[in-house]
Amino acid sequence: MTRFKKNTSKIFVSLPQLAFFLLLLLSTINAFSQKTKVGDLTDEQVAAFLQKAKDSGMSEAQIEKAAIMQGYTPADVAKMRERLNALVSKKGKTTNESDITVARKAIKTKSNSDSTDTDSLKVIRKPSKVFGMSMFASGSLSFEPDLRIATPRNYQLGPDDELNIDIFGNALDNYKVKVSPEGTVRILNLSPIYVNGLTIESASERIVGRLRQLYQGINMPGSGVSAQITLGNVRSIKVTITGEVVKPGTYTVSSLATVFNALYAAGGPSENGSFRNIKVIRDNKIVRVLDLYDFLLRADQKDNIRLQDQDVIRIADYETRVEIIGEVKRPMIFEVEKTETLKDVLRFAGGFTDKAYTYTIGLRRNTAKELKLLNITQDEVSTFIPQRGDKYTVGEILERFENRVQINGAVFRSGEYALEAGVSTVKELIKKAEGLKEDAFLNRATINRQKGDSDPLIIAFDLGKLMKGEIDDIPLKREDIIFIKSIKNLREKRLISISGEVNKEGKFDYVDGLTLADVIVLANGFSESASYAKIELARRVKDDTTGLEPNQDVIIKSFDIDKDLKISALDAQITIQPFDKIYVRKAPRYVQQKTVVIEGEVKFPGAFTIKDKKQRITDLIELSGGLKDGAFAKGASFSRDSTKIAIDLSLILKNPDVKENLLLIQGDRLFIPRELETIKLTGELLNPISVPYRPNLSIRDYISQAGGFTEKAAKRRVFVKYANGFSDRTKTFLFFTTYPKVEQGAEIIVPAVDNDNSSKLSTAEKVAILGAVSSISLIAINIINALK
Incomplete structure (x- = not known):
C-alpha cells in the first residue's frame, strides 16, 4: 500500500534559474530584438520569459550551454539570476501577500482537462470569519488515511489492489497477486479468480476454495495446511469534487481515502460553500450527507465514509448564515439550518464569556428595504429562529452593582458590602465591619448618596448618638458610601523637632508624655560638643498668654539636663508639647583641633x-x-x-x-623656598626665557636679554610678579616712564596690546593733551625765568 505521493520536484525553487537560462536561449535566437544587455531588459520582459520558462522542456544544463555558446559571460548569468530572484520575491509580496497559502502535499491529482500529474495543490485563501474555514487553511492539519491499519473487513477489492497469500504449515508458499483490470487474480496452475467488488473476507473464502485444488484440505481441521490472505498495496481511485469548493476537479486518491481526505486536498468549501450540506454521490444516488459541524463541535466522524471509485462529492451553496459578535467565546459567522434556533447559534459560538450581558441580545436584521433592530430576551433564545444575514451582538455587563454599599474610615474592616437582610442600615453595616475603632470621631459622620438624577447628596449625622440609640438608625440605599473620620485625621500632624549638637537632627512624631530627655534619646543622644546647660525650647503661643509681653509670639524656655539622661523628678517636669522646637548649643570651650x-x-x-x-x-x-x-x-x-x-x-x-x-x-x-637665583621673562617677547638674577641689571636689561619686545607688546604695561605673590607695574607720567624693581625669583610679564579701540585716544583727545602739555611747559619756563 502507498500513501498519497510526495512532491518530487521543487517548482517554485528552481523556477528562477530555469527562467533565466530560457531567457538566455531565447536571446540567442533574437527573441528580444537588439537588447542584449541584462540591464536593458524591463521587468515586463523578464516576467514574460519567466512565464515561458514554465513550459520549457529543456534542461538547465542544455540552456546554459547554449547561452555560453552565444557569447554570454558567467557575469551575465549571475546578474540575470539576481533580476529573476528579485522579481519572484516582489511578485510574492505584491500579490495576495495577506492570503493564507496552503500547499497540499502527498496527493496525485488528475483533472478532466489535464492528464498531467501534479505534485502539489496550491490553495490561496484570505482570512475568513466563517466558522470552519480555518480548518482547511491550516498547513499543519492533515487528513491522510492511515495505511498501517489492519485491512477493513468491508473493504471492496478492485483493479490494481495487491493481495498477499501466505501458505504455512505442512506446506510453505507465498503469492503476491494483483487484481487485473478485468477484476481477477492469477495463481500459478489455477484459472483466474474473479474478486472485483468483493470484500476482503469474501475474496479470501473464494481464493481459499480454489487453493484446495493445489493444497488438499487447506484451512480445514486436521489438514495441517493453512492460508492467510491480506491486502498489500492498495489501488488508486478517482473522485470528483464539485460545487462551491476552493479547487474543484477530479482527484486520484488512495482507495482507503475518506471524504475528509478529499475535502482537505481540494481546500475545503469556498466562501460561498456550505459546511452543513456536503453530499457524497455514488452511481447517481446520494449515499451520505456530511455535516462538518458534527466534527468541528463534537469530533464526530460518523459520516466520514470511505470513498469508492468514481464517487462525486458536491458542496452546495450555503443557505443561511448569521454572525454573532461581542461577548461570546467564538465571535464568527455560522451556518444555520432551518430547524435550528438562536440557542444553537450560541452553542456554535462556545457560549457566553464571563462578562457577557445575557439579559438581552441585540439583533440587526435585513428587511426587503432597510435594516431592522430587535432585542431578544433570555426567554426567547431557545425558540427564536435566525434568518439570513442576521447579526447578533452580545454586550458586556455594566461596571455597576445592584446591591453594593461601602464604608470607609475608622472601622476595623472598611470596604464593600452587599445591601441585604441584616445589612440594611448604618448601624448594621458598622457591626458588619467589626465595629468602630478607638479613635473614631463620633461627633459627625457622612453618607454619600446618589439622587435619582445621579447628582451626589451628603447626609451628615451624629455617630455617637446613633450608636447609643439616641437617634433613629438610618436606612441605606444602593451605592451609599459611609465616611467615618478618625480623630487623627481631623488635626494637623503633630511633630516636634530637635537641632544642634545631637547625633540625629530632625523631626519626630509627638506622643503624649514625651519629655525633653526622651526627645534627645530619639535624636540618638548628645554629640561630643554638646552643652548640657541652657538647652533652649521654643513653643508656639496658642491659648495661654500669661506672663507674655504684648508683642511676644513664641515662648522661649531654657533647661539644664543630666548629661547621662537619667530619669529624675526634674525630667518629668520638662514635658514636651506638639510642635516644640529644641536647640542644643555647643559647649563654650569646646574647639576641635x-x-x-x-x-x-x-x-x-x-x-x-x-x-x-x-x-x-x-x-x-x-x-x-x-x-x-x-x-x-x-x-x-x-x-x-x-x-x-x-x-x-x-x-x-x-x-x-x-x-x-x-x-x-x-x-x-x-x-x-630656597634662595631663588633666576628671573623669568614671559609674554610678548621675541625670546621668552629665564635668566640668572643680577642685582645691577634693570628691567630694560632683562628685556634685552629676551630679544626685546614683539610688535604686539604693550610696553607701558610691563609688570613684575614677585616670588611671594606681590606684583608691581610700570608707571608713566607725561613723558617719563618708571619701571618696577626686579628681585630674585621674580617674573617679568609683557602683556599684548589690547585690540579694543575703545582704549585708544581719539584725535581731539590727543590735541587736548598736547595743548595742556604745551601750557604747562610754558608756565614752567616763565617760572624758571622769573627765578633767574
Whole structure:
C-alpha cells in the first residue's frame, strides 16, 4: 500500500534559474530584438520569459550551454539570476501577500482537462470569519488515511489492489497477486479468480476454495495446511469534487481515502460553500450527507465514509448564515439550518464569556428595504429562529452593582458590602465591619448618596448618638458610601523637632508624655560638643498668654539636663508639647583641633596644631624650629582655602607687629623656598626665557636679554610678579616712564596690546593733551625765568 505521493520536484525553487537560462536561449535566437544587455531588459520582459520558462522542456544544463555558446559571460548569468530572484520575491509580496497559502502535499491529482500529474495543490485563501474555514487553511492539519491499519473487513477489492497469500504449515508458499483490470487474480496452475467488488473476507473464502485444488484440505481441521490472505498495496481511485469548493476537479486518491481526505486536498468549501450540506454521490444516488459541524463541535466522524471509485462529492451553496459578535467565546459567522434556533447559534459560538450581558441580545436584521433592530430576551433564545444575514451582538455587563454599599474610615474592616437582610442600615453595616475603632470621631459622620438624577447628596449625622440609640438608625440605599473620620485625621500632624549638637537632627512624631530627655534619646543622644546647660525650647503661643509681653509670639524656655539622661523628678517636669522646637548649643570651650602646615626650608616641616586663637605666622615658624640656612624668606608663599595670599615674610620676621603677620586658622599652609637665583621673562617677547638674577641689571636689561619686545607688546604695561605673590607695574607720567624693581625669583610679564579701540585716544583727545602739555611747559619756563 502507498500513501498519497510526495512532491518530487521543487517548482517554485528552481523556477528562477530555469527562467533565466530560457531567457538566455531565447536571446540567442533574437527573441528580444537588439537588447542584449541584462540591464536593458524591463521587468515586463523578464516576467514574460519567466512565464515561458514554465513550459520549457529543456534542461538547465542544455540552456546554459547554449547561452555560453552565444557569447554570454558567467557575469551575465549571475546578474540575470539576481533580476529573476528579485522579481519572484516582489511578485510574492505584491500579490495576495495577506492570503493564507496552503500547499497540499502527498496527493496525485488528475483533472478532466489535464492528464498531467501534479505534485502539489496550491490553495490561496484570505482570512475568513466563517466558522470552519480555518480548518482547511491550516498547513499543519492533515487528513491522510492511515495505511498501517489492519485491512477493513468491508473493504471492496478492485483493479490494481495487491493481495498477499501466505501458505504455512505442512506446506510453505507465498503469492503476491494483483487484481487485473478485468477484476481477477492469477495463481500459478489455477484459472483466474474473479474478486472485483468483493470484500476482503469474501475474496479470501473464494481464493481459499480454489487453493484446495493445489493444497488438499487447506484451512480445514486436521489438514495441517493453512492460508492467510491480506491486502498489500492498495489501488488508486478517482473522485470528483464539485460545487462551491476552493479547487474543484477530479482527484486520484488512495482507495482507503475518506471524504475528509478529499475535502482537505481540494481546500475545503469556498466562501460561498456550505459546511452543513456536503453530499457524497455514488452511481447517481446520494449515499451520505456530511455535516462538518458534527466534527468541528463534537469530533464526530460518523459520516466520514470511505470513498469508492468514481464517487462525486458536491458542496452546495450555503443557505443561511448569521454572525454573532461581542461577548461570546467564538465571535464568527455560522451556518444555520432551518430547524435550528438562536440557542444553537450560541452553542456554535462556545457560549457566553464571563462578562457577557445575557439579559438581552441585540439583533440587526435585513428587511426587503432597510435594516431592522430587535432585542431578544433570555426567554426567547431557545425558540427564536435566525434568518439570513442576521447579526447578533452580545454586550458586556455594566461596571455597576445592584446591591453594593461601602464604608470607609475608622472601622476595623472598611470596604464593600452587599445591601441585604441584616445589612440594611448604618448601624448594621458598622457591626458588619467589626465595629468602630478607638479613635473614631463620633461627633459627625457622612453618607454619600446618589439622587435619582445621579447628582451626589451628603447626609451628615451624629455617630455617637446613633450608636447609643439616641437617634433613629438610618436606612441605606444602593451605592451609599459611609465616611467615618478618625480623630487623627481631623488635626494637623503633630511633630516636634530637635537641632544642634545631637547625633540625629530632625523631626519626630509627638506622643503624649514625651519629655525633653526622651526627645534627645530619639535624636540618638548628645554629640561630643554638646552643652548640657541652657538647652533652649521654643513653643508656639496658642491659648495661654500669661506672663507674655504684648508683642511676644513664641515662648522661649531654657533647661539644664543630666548629661547621662537619667530619669529624675526634674525630667518629668520638662514635658514636651506638639510642635516644640529644641536647640542644643555647643559647649563654650569646646574647639576641635586646628591644624596648619609649613613646608620648605624650615628645620621641622610638617603639620602643627594651633593651641589657641592668638597664634600667628611667626609662631608657626618658631614651632618649626626656624628657617634653615639658604631659606629665601622674601619668596615665601602663604595659602588659605586654596587661595594664595601675598605676604612679605622677611618683613614679618623683622617686625612681627606688622599687619601681614596673620592669625592662623584651620588649613593654612606656608611654603618657604630656597634662595631663588633666576628671573623669568614671559609674554610678548621675541625670546621668552629665564635668566640668572643680577642685582645691577634693570628691567630694560632683562628685556634685552629676551630679544626685546614683539610688535604686539604693550610696553607701558610691563609688570613684575614677585616670588611671594606681590606684583608691581610700570608707571608713566607725561613723558617719563618708571619701571618696577626686579628681585630674585621674580617674573617679568609683557602683556599684548589690547585690540579694543575703545582704549585708544581719539584725535581731539590727543590735541587736548598736547595743548595742556604745551601750557604747562610754558608756565614752567616763565617760572624758571622769573627765578633767574
